[in-house]
Amino acid sequence: MxxxxxxxxxxxxxxxxxxxxxxxxxxxxxxxxxxxxxxxxxxxxxxxxxxxxxxxxxxxxxxxxxxxxxxxxxxxxxxxxxxxxxxxxxxxxxxxxxxxxxxxxxxxxxxxxxxxxxxxxxxxxxxxxxxxxxxxxxxxxxxTNQFIDLWGVKDTRYDVLLDQYEPGMTVAQLDSIFGGLRDKLVPLSAAIAASPHQPDTAFLRQSFDKSAQKEFSLFILQQMGYNFEAGRLDESAHPFATGLNPGDVRITTRYLENDVTSALFGTIHEGGHALYEQNIMPELTNTTLCTGTSMGIHESQSRFWENVIGRSRPFWERYFGNLQKQFPGQLDVSVDQFYRGNNIVQPSLIRIEADELTYNLHIIIRYEMEKLIFNGGARAADLPALWNDKYKEYLGITPPNDAEGVLQDVHWSGGAFGYFPSYSLGNMYAAQFADTMERELAGMWSLVGNGDLHPIKDWLAERIYKYGKLRTPSELVQSVTGKALDPQYLVDYLTKKYTDIYKL
Amino acid sequence: MxxxxxxxxxxxxxxxxxxxxxxxxxxxxxxxxxxxxxxxxxxxxxxxxxxxxxxxxxxxxxxxxxxxxxxxxxxxxxxxxxxxxxxxxxxxxxxxxxxxxxxxxxxxxxxxxxxxxxxxxxxxxxxxxxxxxxxxxxxxxxxTNQFIDLWGVKDTRYDVLLDQYEPGMTVAQLDSIFGGLRDKLVPLSAAIAASPHQPDTAFLRQSFDKSAQKEFSLFILQQMGYNFEAGRLDESAHPFATGLNPGDVRITTRYLENDVTSALFGTIHEGGHALYEQNIMPELTNTTLCTGTSMGIHESQSRFWENVIGRSRPFWERYFGNLQKQFPGQLDVSVDQFYRGNNIVQPSLIRIEADELTYNLHIIIRYEMEKLIFNGGARAADLPALWNDKYKEYLGITPPNDAEGVLQDVHWSGGAFGYFPSYSLGNMYAAQFADTMERELAGMWSLVGNGDLHPIKDWLAERIYKYGKLRTPSELVQSVTGKALDPQYLVDYLTKKYTDIYKL
Structure with missing residues (x-):
């Protein structure tokens, strides 16, 4: 040089x-x-x-x-x-x-x-x-429309917003991806609702000591390979993870006395985000490449750990005993009951409380509404009615009021239009990565069943985490899985999982 | 305008x-x-x-x-x-x-x-x-000498350094102040050493539960009027207070299992610093006047609370019962024994462990050494011998090694020459403020004896805290006490206190 x-x-x-x-x-x-x-x-x-x-x-x-x-x-x-x-x-x-x-x-x-x-x-x-x-x-x-004009319209106005959170993602691609997803998930959701084999969740409605919950959160993070010398766990009203630098990636969670699963899965979720940021290659420190490559890929890691691993049967075959010991006499059910109880699927009004399957329908609704706003010219006055119609169409339920409907999310108030799709993209990326991992990491589910999670973390670190923003989302998914993003992996994963649980 | x-x-x-x-x-x-x-x-x-x-x-x-x-x-x-x-x-x-x-x-x-x-x-x-x-x-x-040349030499080279921490303070003034102090404290210290009435401190050598210590620290801060909505108490290896803004003034302390007084008096000390910063008038927020007016005045507030109030007899007449309850069965001594045990005077090698009286001699030694360096041309090689001579002269003891001698403080490594005098200035300001308070705040010691400390805090807030840096140290001491700084107040305070304790 x-x-x-x-x-x-x-x-x-x-x-x-x-x-x-x-x-x-x-x-x-x-x-x-x-x-x-x-x-x-x-x-x-x-x-x-x-x-x-x-x-x-x-x-x-x-x-x-x-x-x-x-x-x-x-x-x-x-x-x-x-x-x-x-x-x-x-x-x-x-x-x-x-x-x-x-x-x-x-x-x-x-x-x-x-x-x-x-x-x-x-x-x-x-x-x-x-x-x-x-x-x-x-x-x-x-x-936001002024910004779109200043930035310069792409294929459609909404494309400009999508690109902020998922570089390179377009309406054309998402229409196809979400269209395929919706067409499969709506009938799957209906079949689940019609199944006579509904999981029991009554045992979850108890009071759980908060300090015992905290101990279990710390234990699970340590099992996942979260490095406590490069992070810490605190409490906040809304859980989040924040990477200050690769040696300082913090997690927060929230302990609810009447809901043991909130902190549990919340911690695993944020732990997934944190593993990503803790394992970026040192060469990227002090550069703006030292972070996740997109919201969607970041979310794929939190959701991989929370759902693919944390809500899997092998995971609870290994860890349910620990959880029972943490709450003596309180969880007197079988592993199977516990597993099924934590995987109940039910159409609901509130996105952040939705299950792994219907969650995606909540996102598709928001995606379609954002398209209507920026590509279709819908105004704020039009949104409550549009919202309620879509909930009726996709989930078969109608919000009793706007607070539980169009007002439920903070995102639009802060101008974060184009962000929602990242959540479902995360689910899709996670399923696609999991498919590759199952094929390439020998005995992956036995590792989970033995509580040997570090090889899983190491695989992700080697294939995904270490690159930070050095690869774009599409380069990354191509290099890891050999293919472009394909929603079929998520459909297959959900179909297989819920066919078993609901005996479809 | x-x-x-x-x-x-x-x-x-x-x-x-x-x-x-x-x-x-x-x-x-x-x-x-x-x-x-x-x-x-x-x-x-x-x-x-x-x-x-x-x-x-x-x-x-x-x-x-x-x-x-x-x-x-x-x-x-x-x-x-x-x-x-x-x-x-x-x-x-x-x-x-x-x-x-x-x-x-x-x-x-x-x-x-x-x-x-x-x-x-x-x-x-x-x-x-x-x-x-x-x-x-x-x-x-x-x-540091280069900086002095760039800043411009005042009466003496060392004056330039003093002015950084105590604006307006000079070698001429300090020579007179410290000279007077030394001449009084050395014989007082000797008389104390010769007294047959030495306090008993054996009861302090026990193990004290750390979480009970923490509870008591929180209790005392609340008694002092520390506002927990505008601050918080944490732990750190070296206790400190930091005012991020007047609504966010944090304290740290350190709990030692074998020393209940370290966290206790440390917390009161930092609490005094914090009360100052919490009570600056809102008009100074977001300006650089929103802090203590000098290191010496800041230290006067930590030392006023720690020593004048916190090591006083009325304070323990009120609070010793609380402390006993905090450590059931461990402090089976009289209030008088406890009071005297916490006010023992003894020449010692380490400044930060020194008592309220001999502490000032440690400072005078450092002041004289800094003068020798910047006004007398002493170099690093000369310092150990100079140090040991002065400890012999003023305290009658000689460090067995440099670690317990000239190497004990971090200040010089960080270039903080001119800072040490602030500590003793703090003691002197505190004694002078206390004298005014005793005369102007009716029944001041009854208030302390009743655990009614808020009027004391309010008096300080009204006369000192609220001004932040709006008044210089000399303006402040003049406006509060009607006089310039006078070391005789400290001499009188110490003489009275220790004549009583040691029955001189």
């Missing part, structure tokens, strides 16, 4: 490192707010977060960074870059072009608007008052 | 707010490192701290800030400012002028050097290896 190019590269890496340091500081400021920051300091804290975020945005959109990128994109210089640096240039360019198109003033207004709208949403949900929320939501939709 | 001046003022306030936000983020990054950050993330975390600190330094020394300051210092504009803004301009100018004189490259090198020297110090202390540490300490001394 020429000396001049070396200098440019080093300045570029310093700028990226700076962005990453701001992300770490902001990540900690948020984590702290949610895990135990004193109430009275929160307003000032929010202002500090605003100021640091604005500074980070400024660095990310600085003309200096633009010039460094241009210099490193020149043919001669670009050819001299390592694979990591080349990808870092590509990814940084993408973020840069996206961000510089937004005038800082518009961005500031948007930040304020979405913060207000989230507050309004909280009130509206509590008071079942969609009318009070509607004008705010309309403004967020209008702002 | 003219519109133009209003705009300048608002830009200035925004810049100050930005600096304060960086301080909050950095404060949290440090707090987290010390209270529970995962070990494996610490290296990356340190780099992030370095990057954010450098950015904060850049904002604090930017030409833009210099221009805003100049504009606000112009007579017309300055007259239009509120008292708060005028002080903010004065204080910011002082910091600005200090910082801009240091070339960024030199500052960076200094940050790296002191970090290395602190690591070397840790090793050297552990291995009693002064020779290995000496060249590093010499470099820190050389760098």
């Amino acid at each position: 020429t000396e001049a190019n070396g200098t440019v590269l080093s300045q570029f890496r310093d700028t990226v490192h700076k962005i990453k340091s701001y992300e770490e500081a902001l990540g900690l400021l948020y984590w702290d707010l949610r895990t135990g920051a004193p109430r009275k300091g929160m307003d000032t804290r929010s202002e500090s977060i605003g100021i640091l975020s604005a500074d980070m945005f400024k660095v990310s959109t600085s003309p200096e960074l633009g010039e460094l990128l241009s210099a490193l994109e020149e043919k001669g210089a670009n050819e001299e870059l390592s694979e990591i640096d080349r990808r870092l240039v590509t990814e940084t360019r993408k973020d840069y072009d996206r961000s510089v198109k937004i005038p800082p003033k518009l961005y500031q207004e948007y930040v304020v608007l979405t913060a207000q709208t989230e507050n309004k949403w909280e009130e509206a949900k509590e008071n079942n008052d969609y009318a009070g929320f509607q004008p705010y939501l309309d403004k967020v939709i209008t702002s | 003219t519109e133009a001046n209003g705009t300048v003022l608002s830009q200035f306030r925004d810049t100050v707010h930005k600096i304060k936000s960086y301080e909050e983020a950095l404060g949290l990054l440090y707090w987290d490192l010390r209270t529970g950050a995962p070990r494996k993330g610490m290296d990356t975390r340190s780099e992030s701290i370095g990057i954010l600190s450098a950015d904060m330094f850049k904002v604090s020394t930017s030409p833009e800030l210099g221009e805003l300051l100049s504009a606000l210092e112009e007579k017309g504009a300055n007259e239009e400012l509120s008292e708060i803004d005028r002080r903010l301009v004065t204080e910011t100018r002082k910091d600005y002028d200090r910082s801009v004189k240091i070339p960024p490259k030199l500052y960076q090198e200094y940050v790296v050097l002191t970090a290395q020297t602190e690591n070397k110090w840790e090793e050297a202390k552990e291995n009693n290896d002064y020779a290995g540490f000496q060249p590093y300490l010499d470099k820190v001394i050389t760098s």
Whole structure:
């Protein structure tokens, strides 16, 4: 590498490192707010977060960074870059072009608007008052449409939003993927509902000591290979995982006295996210490639651990004894009863409480609604009726009110349109990865049955985790499974699992 | 105010707010490192701290800030400012002028050097290896001398360093203050040593349950009026208090199983620091005036609560029953025995374990050594012998090795020359404030004896805390006590207290 190019590269890496340091500081400021920051300091804290975020945005959109990128994109210089640096240039360019198109003033207004709208949403949900929320939501939709115009429309307007969370994903692809999924899951769900072999869940409705729940969460994380020297487990109202750096990937969970499964599966879910971030190759530290490659792939890991592993029969054949010991005299059922009770399928109104199967229908509904908004011109006033119609069509139930319907999710208030599909993509990726793992990792289910989970974690680390953002989602799924994303794996997985449980 | 001046003022306030936000983020990054950050993330975390600190330094020394300051210092504009803004301009100018004189490259090198020297110090202390540490300490001394030259020598070179921690304090003043103090304390200490009435401390050498210690710490903080909605108590290896903002002032403490008094008095000490920061007037929030006015005044508050209140007889007449209940059957002594046992005076080698009286002699030794270094040209090689001579002279004991002698404190490794005097200044300010409080707050000691501590906190808040950095240390002590700092108050306080305890 020429000396001049070396200098440019080093300045570029310093700028990226700076962005990453701001992300770490902001990540900690948020984590702290949610895990135990004193109430009275929160307003000032929010202002500090605003100021640091604005500074980070400024660095990310600085003309200096633009010039460094241009210099490193020149043919001669670009050819001299390592694979990591080349990808870092590509990814940084993408973020840069996206961000510089937004005038800082518009961005500031948007930040304020979405913060207000989230507050309004909280009130509206509590008071079942969609009318009070509607004008705010309309403004967020209008702002999002402005951003779409500034970024430049792709095949459809909604494609622009999808690309934020799942790089390269399009309406054309999702229509086909979700169409296929919907056509299979709706009849499967109906067959399950008609089965006379409904699991018993009565034994789950008990009071479970919170500190015993915590002990079990810690035990399961340790079994999964979560590294406690590079993380910690805390409590928060809404569980989350946050990777401050690969040596500091934190998890939170929530212990509900009357629901032992909430913290249990919540911890495994966040543990899956955390394993991803803990196992990124060290070479990516201090770069913006040091994170999951997309929301969908990230979600595939939380859901792989939560559902594919954590809700499997072999898993409970191994660990149910431990759970029983943790709650003496409380779980006097067979492993089979426990397994089936934790895999009940039932159409329900609330996405975050949905089972592994119908969950995807909740997502398809939101996907179709977002398409109607951005490609079909639907406005906030149209959404409650559209929502209720779709719940009737796909799940056969109608929300009794908007609080349990269109107002249930925070995402739209914060402007996170295009995010929902990631959840179902996660389920699909997880099933496809699991299929490959079953074929390539000898005795995979015996490992689970023996509580020998580390080879599973290591396989995922080697094939997925270590690459961070070095591979795009489509490159990754192709390299791991030899194929593009195919929803049939999820359909097959669910059909097989529930045919057994419900004796279809 | 003219519109133009209003705009300048608002830009200035925004810049100050930005600096304060960086301080909050950095404060949290440090707090987290010390209270529970995962070990494996610490290296990356340190780099992030370095990057954010450098950015904060850049904002604090930017030409833009210099221009805003100049504009606000112009007579017309300055007259239009509120008292708060005028002080903010004065204080910011002082910091600005200090910082801009240091070339960024030199500052960076200094940050790296002191970090290395602190690591070397840790090793050297552990291995009693002064020779290995000496060249590093010499470099820190050389760098500090460079800074003194860049800042500009005052009456003496060492004055420049003192002013960093206690604005306005000089060698001329301290020579007189410490001279008077030493002349009184050395004979008092000798009389105490000669007294036949030595307190019994055997009952303190027991094992005390840590969670019971924690409960008592929380109880005492609540009694002092520490606001738990604006703070929290955690554990760390070295106790500290940190004010992230006035609504978020955190304390840490350390529970030692074989020493119940360490956490007890440590918590009260840090609680005193925290009360100061929690009670600064809201108008100073988001400004750099929102902190204690000097290290000495800050220390006066921790020491007032720890020693004047927390080691007083009335305090234990009220609270010893609670402590006994906390450790059933373990503290079967009289209040008087407990009180006297916690006020034993004995020459000792280690500053941080010293009693309330001889502590000041440890500080005077360090003060005289720092003068020898910066005004007398002493080098690192000279320090062990000088140290041992002074311990012999003032305390009548000689360290058996450097680890328990000149290597005991971290301060010099980090370049914190000029800091030590603050500790004794804190004792002196505390005694002088207490004298005023006794005269002005009716029945002060009855309040303590009744466990009614809030009026004491309120008095301090009204006279001291609320002003933050709005008054300089000398203005503050003058306004509160009607006089300049006078060491005689401390001498009188100690003489009275120990004449009683040791029946002199």
